[in-house]
Amino acid sequence: MLQFLFRRLLWFAITLFSVVTISFFLMRAVRGGPFDNERALHPAIEANLEARYHLDWPVWKQYLQYVGPFNLDHEGLVLFGGDNSNVFGGVLTGDLGPSFKLRDYTVNDIIGQSLPISIALGSVAMAIALTLGLTAGIVSALRRGTALDLGMRLFATVGIALPNFVIAAFLIIIFAFQLELLPVAGWGSPRYLPLPALALGAPFAAYIARLTRTGMLEVLSADYIRTARAKGLPEWLVLLRHAIKGGILPVVSYLGPATAGILTGSLVIERMFAIPGTGSHFVGSALNRDYTLAMGVTILYTVLVYGLNTLVDLAYTLLDPRIELENS
Amino acid sequence: MSRPLLEVTDLHKHFPVGHKGIWGEPAGYLHAVDGVSFAVERGQSLGLVGESGCGKSTTARAVVGLHPATSGSIRYEGNELVGLSRRRMLPYRRKMQMIFQDPYASLDPRQTVGSILTEPLRIHRTVKPRQRRLRALALLDAVGLNPRQVNRYPHEFSGGQRQRIGIARALALEPDLIICDEPVSALDVSIQAQILNLLADLQERFGLAYLFIAHDLAVVRHLCQRVAVMYLGRIVEIADRDELFENPRHPYTKALLSAIPVADPVVERARRRIVLEGDVPSPFNPPSGCSFHPRCHLRGEVEGERCSTEQPHLTALAGAGRREASCHLVQLEEARVPVGG
């Protein structure tokens, strides 16, 4: 267990290092600074700006400054001694640097404001996906071959095929304009949450329903279920105690990709519903060439996805003792 | 006597196992074959028997070059095969072919029987292109299949039929030696007999020599003139068939033969069976001395710690049947009994 976690941590460090390094150098390789976009600046102002963001330094020094708490003075890297006036926080200390476009904001500020929103949206979407998906999948498996099953499968297939922004459009038409139940877009009160969360979670609900149905069908035809029934256990107990645990295993292993998918989907959904979450900031930063912000969010989401995947793997071994961590 | 068709001397095959650290050296070596020597005469067949994991298949694969030998020598008509490049090996492959164990896995599922059978001809170019297809038909006929089925695919045949196709492929180059790697163990018993009879027929007809790997003693007894018994990567006893089956000398051979049930219930009930204790030791960490000693029912007969410290060597024994065995006890007995007595 500890060894597994340690190995995961090691690979995580390698992954993160590659992401940070490659994107940093790609970012710096781009010709023209981040301020070229605007009207020509007075040379003095430009120099000031470059100095403020350390763009006048050599690239390796900028990299060290971005990565971590190194003592950098005019000479270069100071490993020992010297005062601490030139120590800059970096990615290693959790400091993702200033935003190039939203002046006076650091990337950390922006993420700090927007991440709770994204997490709220994402977790509600995940909850919706799990509730809808598991219920539909189990019901579908139990009522196999009926019209209910057929209808749910059809819904699931369509849900997988349609992109979430199309689903969102339909939801807005129906709930916001036709029924006038919920606001079209925005953020601020719980009333704003259902539509985007549903749109975000729907494709995953569909996929989870499909996985659950397949898993349940497989388990329900297994010998140990027949044994449980044969010894006279009531059907609901068979289901609760024996079938569900085995049947939802594939869903557990899907949770990792689903989390990543929901984070990805939030880019579109947040933009569509004008939700000021991390995703819409990320897209904005990509369109506005705010590299530090884009990179900061990329790093953040790498950490998030990696951490959640590790958690899912751990949960999986708890549910299925046959899986060994070392081989995962 | 001319020199043997195939002569294997002190063959070793070690597989690296595991690794230390991420890119470190292998943690150890598995001694799958550990000093095996035998010879196959032209037109004769040698059976190689033993429990699963004793290295008999590895030996066969080393002979045809599927697993390059770690050390030792494999000579075909006196020519060394170990260390030959693919190209230099080609002429010997023409004379030495192999039949595989699993008829379901040994035929490419996407090729017709015709292309499977003509592939050796295409590689070696021994038959003119226009004649190759005809050769495939002749081969099918020779192994007792309907030649009209040449355009079918392996999955349209039964296991026995597929094994016949495998035999036909081995025959395509008209070799002198065929290495049979448990060719019947994956088949139903009724089919086994057919295939064995086919192999016997072919041997007679084309003067083939077989190196026949099996774990079934009856199969070997049916087909082979000479039998070698392997245990943990070593040959423990090798002798002509009748000698070995009538009068086994090595305790392991004795134990193996005693496991064969006798069809007569009266005899069967009265028969004393030698039951080996314990499991086969891991070849990764073989026992010291005689590798059979932890399970040997006769190890008390040799005084001292000799069985567990000193490794016996394969030595020729007196008597008929060109018998060799590697056992301290047998060698002691041999020393006690006067030669020719």
Next chain:
Amino acid sequence: MASKHKEAAGYDSGSGRFDLDAGQLQALLNEAKRFKGESLWQDAWRRLGRNRGAWWSLVFLTLFVGLSFFAPVLPLPSPMALDPQSEPQPPFLPWEASPRLPENLPPGRSFEFGTGATSSLGAFADNAWRHRTFLDFQLRAEWLPGDPPPGGDELRDLVKAASGRSSAVFVKDGDEPGTVIERHAVPLRDGDRARVEYRPTGFDGTAQVLVVGRDAGAREAWVDFEVDLDRGALESYEVRTSGDGIELVYTLGDEGDQLRDRRYLAEVRGADGITVTRLRIDGERVPLSWSVDGGADPAGLDGQTDAADDLVAALESADQIDLQHLSELQVVSQDGERSIVVRRQAVPAIGQEGHNHADLARAVRAEIASRGSRAALLEMSHLDGIWDLNPLDRALVWVRTKVFGLWQTGPLLGTDNKGRDLLARIVWGSRISIQVSLVATLCSLLIGVTYGAFSGLVGGRTDNLMMRIVDVLYSVPFIFVVIFLITLINEYRTDLADYGIGYMTVFYVVIGAIYWLTMARVVRGQVLSLKNQEFVEAARVLGASTPRILFVHLVPNVLSIVIVYLTLTIPAVMLFEAFLSFLGLGVEPPKVSWGLLAVDGTEAISAVKTFWWVVVFPAMAMGSTLLALNILGDGLRDALDPKLRGKD
């Protein structure tokens, strides 16, 4: 002894040592033709045929792909063209008489189709097309040394005579060294309001101006805007308007520093709401183009239209500089015998007059002939009417004109909020989406199969390391990295374009680069298991070379699973393309793809009135295609997956 026996028996003949003689064998071989077996492919095909969902999906996809492939042949309105109407029109029912159908064309007028942009057919046939579409064509003129060079006034007159409008001229170096291309841009009519944003591309010498069109039917168009900082400099400039004209006064200086302040490029504001918006400074030459700002009051637009025409007239008379400089430029190559001038001129397409650019081309040719000029019309193409068509599509357009003439359907599925025909947009959008997904999937196939096969074949530590890399990449939230990459690549667009690498190419590669991971894993696993199969060992025992084993035994066996994953990758890539385009990072207008259609759909949703067709029809096209691909993929997996095939 045995070997002698072989030779005696004819070792290289078919019968060899075996029982049957050649005649019997030949007879059997002939008979065997009637006993053909069923290969695994045929078997899979049969299984697929039994799976009705997969079968119909295949039929649907074939039809749909075929439809979108033959889009240029279909008599659909232009997917690009702008309609001033700002409200989406509902689906048009064929039995309703529609005023939108072409009716203004001179009947029976035959025309020669010169170049091949589909939109032109619809665009110019339809009375409603009043927007500004630029036609861009090159004129090539030849003359003998000593003759006065043609061009300048002459070509300009030609264009004016042909199009009924005056044009302003851009000069640009041609593709071949020493050639010059002129582009005559013609003023926008109809009281266009333009807002100009200035966006430098970040490297010396070139600037771009973004012209955002007027509010009604707003759209974006990029206009090249080139500044050469090294050659001379513009010191000052001034636009003066007087009662009956407008003057541009400028001074050329040598102080390059002045040009670093690029702001002046963005706007040159004149009086009376007239703004000269497009100014190109190229060394000592200052050609101009302009658009007109009609001010905030729509009612004032008519007046401004006149002002625009006045502006044209004024510039024509006032800025002699324009033509002077141009005429100096026209001699592009002189080899002693003759000189060649390549000019490029843009003229407006004028719907009311029933022009299409084939007509224009003919008019220009006729004009050239009547003047006895030696200029020759080289080519004409749309400037911003529709994206460039490749030769195949042009051929298809030619077929369309032969079959349907100028006839086109009404808006069968309605129009979107820019008046564009929805059906045409869906068909053309599917075309791009399908193209993107196919090419990107092929990219992923190429990378994945090579990587996986190599890893599986080599095995050992290399395999271990390569798979570790895949694991690492798997755990990166790739879409973020890709978006980040696309952002960065945007910076290099013009550079890449210089090397002939379009944005779409980059896009394909980037998408392909994400989706290869699964493919690599699958192929590697498959190769690894096949590598130790007995039939591969059998081939090695037979002495087969590694390439032979690879191509004869491994590839056909890996192929089926590759096909399965391919069918499952395509919808994933399609979704991803739609996703990126939706965010504005993928396919870009004026091209259209499903993602952009979805953007239009979301824009069409409003509380006042829901233009359901703008949302529903694209969603249906997208959904049904993706659904069909998913079903087909599942069906193929059932039919091809060797795991389901028992050992029987």
